[in-house]
Amino acid sequence: MRWNSWFKRRRWEQRMNAEFRFHLESQTEDYIGQGLSREEAELRARREFGTLAWAKDECRDQRPLEWLADLLRDFRYAFRSLRRTPGFAITAIATLALGIGANTAIFSLVHAVLLRSLPYPEPGRLVRVASVTQGDVSIPQYEFWKEHASAFATAAGYRGGGDGSLVSGTKREWVQVMVVTADFFRTLGVSPTLGREFHPEETRPNGPQAIIFSDNLWRRAFDADPGVLGRVITLENTNYTVVGVLPRGFWFPQSADVFVPLRPAGGVSDKGANTEMIARLKPGVSLRQAEASMATVTESFRRAMAGDVLADYRGLTLIPYQEWLTGDVRLKLLLLFGAVVLLLLIACSNVASLLVARLAARQKEIAVRMALGSGSGRLLRQFLVENILLGVAGGLTGLLGAYWLLDGLVALMPFQLPASVPIRLDLPVLAFTFAIALGTGLVFSLAPLVAAARLDIQETLRAAGRSSGAGGTRQRTRSFLVVSEVALSVTLLVGAALLIQSLYRLHREPLGFSPRGLITFWTPPSPERRGKAVELRNFEARLLERLRAMPGVRGVAAVNVLPLTNQNNFPTQREGHPEQSIGGMEIRIITPEYFEVMGIPLRRGRPFTGADTSAALPVVLVNETLARQWWSEGNPLGDRIRIGRYHGQDLGDVPDSPREVVGVVADTKAVYLKAPPRATVYIPSAQAPWMTDGMTWVVRAGVVKGVAEQLRQVIAEIDPQQRVERMRTMEQIVTSVTADSRFDAWLFGGFAGLALLLTAVGIYGLLSFSVARRTSEIGTRMALGARRADVLRLVLKQSFTLIAIGLFAGLAGAAVLTRSLSSLLFGVGATDPLSYLTVSALLVLVGVLASYLPARRATKVDPIVALRCE
Numbered sequence: 001m002r003w004n005s006w007f008k009r010r011r012w013e014q015r016m017n018a019e020f021r022f023h024l025e026s027q028t029e030d031y032i033g034q035g036l037s038r039e040e041a042e043l044r045a046r047r048e049f050g051t052l053a054w055a056k057d058e059c060r061d062q063r064p065l066e067w068l069a070d071l072l073r074d075f076r077y078a079f080r081s082l083r084r085t086p087g088f089a090i091t092a093i094a095t096l097a098l099g100i101g102a103n104t105a106i107f108s109l110v111h112a113v114l115l116r117s118l119p120y121p122e123p124g125r126l127v128r129v130a131s132v133t134q135g136d137v138s139i140p141q142y143e144f145w146k147e148h149a150s151a152f153a154t155a156a157g158y159r160g161g162g163d164g165s166l167v168s169g170t171k172r173e174w175v176q177v178m179v180v181t182a183d184f185f186r187t188l189g190v191s192p193t194l195g196r197e198f199h200p201e202e203t204r205p206n207g208p209q210a211i212i213f214s215d216n217l218w219r220r221a222f223d224a225d226p227g228v229l230g231r232v233i234t235l236e237n238t239n240y241t242v243v244g245v246l247p248r249g250f251w252f253p254q255s256a257d258v259f260v261p262l263r264p265a266g267g268v269s270d271k272g273a274n275t276e277m278i279a280r281l282k283p284g285v286s287l288r289q290a291e292a293s294m295a296t297v298t299e300s301f302r303r304a305m306a307g308d309v310l311a312d313y314r315g316l317t318l319i320p321y322q323e324w325l326t327g328d329v330r331l332k333l334l335l336l337f338g339a340v341v342l343l344l345l346i347a348c349s350n351v352a353s354l355l356v357a358r359l360a361a362r363q364k365e366i367a368v369r370m371a372l373g374s375g376s377g378r379l380l381r382q383f384l385v386e387n388i389l390l391g392v393a394g395g396l397t398g399l400l401g402a403y404w405l406l407d408g409l410v411a412l413m414p415f416q417l418p419a420s421v422p423i424r425l426d427l428p429v430l431a432f433t434f435a436i437a438l439g440t441g442l443v444f445s446l447a448p449l450v451a452a453a454r455l456d457i458q459e460t461l462r463a464a465g466r467s468s469g470a471g472g473t474r475q476r477t478r479s480f481l482v483v484s485e486v487a488l489s490v491t492l493l494v495g496a497a498l499l500i501q502s503l504y505r506l507h508r509e510p511l512g513f514s515p516r517g518l519i520t521f522w523t524p525p526s527p528e529r530r531g532k533a534v535e536l537r538n539f540e541a542r543l544l545e546r547l548r549a550m551p552g553v554r555g556v557a558a559v560n561v562l563p564l565t566n567q568n569n570f571p572t573q574r575e576g577h578p579e580q581s582i583g584g585m586e587i588r589i590i591t592p593e594y595f596e597v598m599g600i601p602l603r604r605g606r607p608f609t610g611a612d613t614s615a616a617l618p619v620v621l622v623n624e625t626l627a628r629q630w631w632s633e634g635n636p637l638g639d640r641i642r643i644g645r646y647h648g649q650d651l652g653d654v655p656d657s658p659r660e661v662v663g664v665v666a667d668t669k670a671v672y673l674k675a676p677p678r679a680t681v682y683i684p685s686a687q688a689p690w691m692t693d694g695m696t697w698v699v700r701a702g703v704v705k706g707v708a709e710q711l712r713q714v715i716a717e718i719d720p721q722q723r724v725e726r727m728r729t730m731e732q733i734v735t736s737v738t739a740d741s742r743f744d745a746w747l748f749g750g751f752a753g754l755a756l757l758l759t760a761v762g763i764y765g766l767l768s769f770s771v772a773r774r775t776s777e778i779g780t781r782m783a784l785g786a787r788r789a790d791v792l793r794l795v796l797k798q799s800f801t802l803i804a805i806g807l808f809a810g811l812a813g814a815a816v817l818t819r820s821l822s823s824l825l826f827g828v829g830a831t832d833p834l835s836y837l838t839v840s841a842l843l844v845l846v847g848v849l850a851s852y853l854p855a856r857r858a859t860k861v862d863p864i865v866a867l868r869c870e
Contacts, residue, residue, distance in 0.1 A: 078386040088358055089390070092351045095761075096394025096440060098754060099347030101401030102340040104425070104433045108406050110333050111428055112419040118322055119251050119420045121189035122280075126321035127287065129155065129277040132314040137277045139270035140305065142181075145277075145316060148297050151290035155279035156184040157262060160254055165527040166221075167234040173221050174723075177235070178256035185212075187280050188252075194218075195229045195244030202243075203261040210261060211240035215248040217257040235260070237527050251420040253325055271651060272571075272583075278321060291318050325418040331823060332415075332744065338817075339495070339751045342488045346758045348440055349481040349488075353762055355387070356478050388441035395437025399425070402433070409747075414739030478765075483806040485762045486847075489755040490810025490839060495818050496752035497835035498825055499745040505827030506738050512668030512677065513563060514599030517554075517700050518730035519707055520562055523715065524694045524723055533689040539719065540685070540695060544591065546714050552702050555597040558685065558695035560589040562730075563598075564737045565696075567671045571646035572681060574639070575658045578648035580630050586670050586680040587643065589688045589695075595665055597700050605637050605663025612684040619684065620659040624667045626679035636661045641681065659683070673737045674826050696726070704729055744824055756843070760850040767799055767854035792855050799851035807843055811836060 024045050031041035082089040117123050129145060131137050137145075137157070146155040161177030182198045185191065192212060202210045211233065213222075222228045231242050240260065264270045281290055298315030323330070403425055410423055417423065523543070529535045540558060547556040561568045572585035592608040594600075603624060612619055620641060627636050640658040644651055667677035685691065701707045708727055715722055818830045828835070 074382055074385040075389065077382070078389050081386060082389065085358070088354060089393075092354055092390050093393045093397055095347045095350050095354075095758065096391065096437075097397035097401055098758075099340075099344035100395050100398030100433060100436050100440075101405060102398075102751065102754075103337075103344050103436060104398060104402035104429060105405040105409060106333070106337050106340045107432050108402070108423055108425055108429045109409065109417065110337050111426075111432075112421065112423045113326055113333060113417050114330060115428075116419070116421065118325075119249070123322060124320070125153075125281045125283075126188070127279050127281060127290070128319045128321050128324035129279050129316050130319060130324075131273055132317050134273040136273040137275050137316065138273055139264045139275060141301070141316065142275055142277050143264075144301050144304065145297060146279075148300055149279070149290075149293065151281055151285045151293050152279045153282045154183050154187045155277065156187040157181045157275040157277045158184055158254075159262060159275055161256075161260065163524070164236045164258075166258065168221070168231070171221060173217070173257075175217060175235075175257035176255060178252075178254060178259050179262045180259050181262045184259070185246075187278055189280070190247065190250060192244035193247040194226060195242070197244060198261045203263055205263050205265050207261075207263070209238060209240045210243045211235065212244040212246060212259040213242060214246050214257050214259075215250065218245045236530060253418050277316075279318075287318060287320065294318065328823070329415060329417060331820070335495075335820060335824075336747065339492055339748055342492055343751050343755050343758075344436070346485045346488050346755050346762075348443070349485045350758050350762050350765075351390070351440070352443075353478045353481045353765055356481075357765065384441065388438065391437040391439075391441030394440070395433050398437075399430075399433055412743065414736070414743050479802055482759075482762045482802050483809065485755075485759045486803055486806025486843065487810035487813060489752070489759040490807055490843060491814045491817055492748070492752040492755045493839040493842065494811070494814035494835055495821055496745070496749040497839050498818060498821055498828060498830065498832060499741070499748050501828050501832065501835055502825045503738065503741045503745040506673060506741055509669075509673060509827075511563070511673075511734065512600060512666055513730075515730035515734050517702070517704060518598070519699045519701060519704060519711065519727070520696055520730055520733065521711065521727035522694060522696045522725050524725060526719070526721055526723075533691070536691075536694075537686070539722075540591075542718055543697075543715065546718060547697070547699060547711070550707075550710060550714060552707065553699055554702060555593055555700040557594040557597040557698045558591045559594055559698065560587075560691055560693070560695060562696050562698070562733065563668050563670060564673060564733055570643055571651050572641055572643050573645040573647070574630050575642050576640075577630075581646045582679055583646055585626075585643070586678045588680060588682045589685050589691045590682055591685050591695075594682075594698070597698050598668075600668060601666045603664045603666055605661070607663060607665075608682075608684045613686045614689065616687075618657045618659040618687055619662045621663045621665055621682040622661055623665055623677065623680045623682075625677045626681065627664050629679055636664060643681070643683075673734075698730070741824070741826065756846055759843075760846050763799060763803070763847055763850040764854060767795060767851055795855040796848075796851055799847060799855075803844065803847040807840060811840070814839075 024042075027045040027048070028038070028041045031044055032038060036044065118126065120126060129137065131141070139157075142155070142157045146152065149155070158178060158180040161179045163174055164177045166173045166175045180198070182200045182203050185197045191197070193215065195212070198210055198212070201207045213228070218224060218228065228242050228245070232239050233242060234240070235258065246259075262275070281287070294316060298313075301315065302313060326333075406423065406425065410417075525536055529539060544556055544558070547553060567584075568587050569584035570587050571581065571583050572587075573582075574580040590608070592610060592612065595602060595607055605621070608619070608621070620643075622630075622636055622641075630636065631639065639661050641661065642658050643656045645656075665682065668680075669675075670678040670680055685695070699707070699711065711727070712724055715724055814836070815831055822830050
């Protein structure tokens, strides 16, 4: 029999039927020839031939791929069966879509950020080299470890260079600059498409100036001209020779348009921890082996730099580069993935509960099938097909939801995901979705098979139509599923409650200033004014005068770094007390009106005035944190501090004079809202000639709306070429600082809310099923004198028992699992009693609401009708 017979089934069936007719007619003619009548001959021929349908089935079973035809028939039957029960089908598909869609969306993030390899050759050999205590490294550390660390094949350092003005001919482009060492690209394993990498002599202070372009800048600004190599361009008033163009698709976490050599000059920026370092391990060297060798290098460095290294110096450590890139994002994504897995388990429990209830209605069908000779394997295939159909439908629907959810998540995420490719539903994610859909279908098929194996056929057929009798196993199964749902949802709810309470505490945290009514913006210095302190101060003075004159403006000030936006630290020492030194003292350069405009109280002494010019006595204000740290039992006023000095050694490129402390101001949140205030000193802008990076302006207005455009217009009148960037209100800055916590809280809260909804549906479904199954029992009780209150108590007792068991199990699980949230919490512990009590009360309330309708329905059972149905 040929294989293509399966694809020509209709013709094959016609030929088979014709062949069977031929055999029957031939046998009939033989019997007629023996003297029988036609009726007797046909009857005898059919009797000897046997069951015609059975014979045809045997022939069909011999046909290749007949199992596929059976499978298609099973799918058609499953589709018709689901179409006959649209309520069940829609509920099951929607529930699965909810769980599968959420899992698919979050797995897309996990795959793109945590599982996908970095776009470099052998990315597993890349490591981040970091100071144990400070993170970044100094240039002396970088150079020493690069030379002495035997585990490194190569190492490199880099710094962000900010933005800069690139001029080529008459064209000007504002570009992002990165400063890198000579082996930076070789460490990553990337070679320029055009030209070459930096040579070592180009990283020396007086070496030739070279620059490498990104592919995007090369195409955007130079029309992909290969002749750009060797061309001289101007970047921030310095001439550079173009030596290379990077390949298309080159990715680095810190995006940049141009790369210039890092040229250490021995200044304070090189001695401080200002350089990020990466290394590529030698082939065959594991991370454990490399870490073991670091201790030896640390001892060598301590001996070589005995005069400059503190006694508690702990050296450098190694972190897999991809692990370091993901950082806190790894924990957030894993926690989110864990949350959606719990959500999927709750959804699966709900669907399993629906299937068990549906099985109760189909037990007669199963009994009839088994009585007619259907085996457990045939039943398994039928149930498997039905459940896979449900799973695939739920998976496809969930996939559509995941597409929408993923776009929304990426758009709303307040933090940058270190993904080297766009985050989308790619092939691995689709495979993950297919695996979930198929796996749920397989799991759901086990319950009907187990039930069919335990089914008493004769008893089931006799009991058909009665509501009492069998069902205890199904009831226990559904009860277990509901308890599981309650426990899982409690875990999610506790996590969400902790994050929401943490967000509340964060919003209540004192800032130290008044953000309402403040508009801020940054005026980066133009290339013509960059590095020219006198011209910058003149521009700032003109701008300050014009801004003060604007209608509706109540105050104007400027600062080098706004609170909660960045840090700017420098070594500082109390004069005459080398032991009182802070290597990372926060330095704020301000105009005299800054404290008044920001609403920062003066605690003692005097503020800055217009008399604090470059010709006056150098002065400084300190915050309360520094006053407590250095003058805990004395008065800081009149004492002096030295910026740029650390443990008696001057580190600044330009030595600063001792500054007299003239006042103490209240603490403010400097860099992080969750961290306590840092020790901070304030310097008058007129006494900071080294400040040439531009200032951030703070304008307090009576009405914020519409002021932004007026500000831009005033600045354009002073200098049409002056850029205005980062214009936003101070309230927006504060909101952006809490964006991470707000995103975590609401996303976990959303998943927990969905879990609670599914749990309520599960409780409602269980009690509805229980009331329907116990209709006869309830009718009998009421016929014997039970009151409606007794029936209500009977039903609610069952509900509260399950809720209590699930609640205690969930609280115990939450006490263990929510400890992983500790790093995301602020002002609240992982075992906060208020959160646990709130979740318990909420779940009991939802349980009561979900139990009310089935319980109320039970109290309205008519005893006569219930008994007559039996």
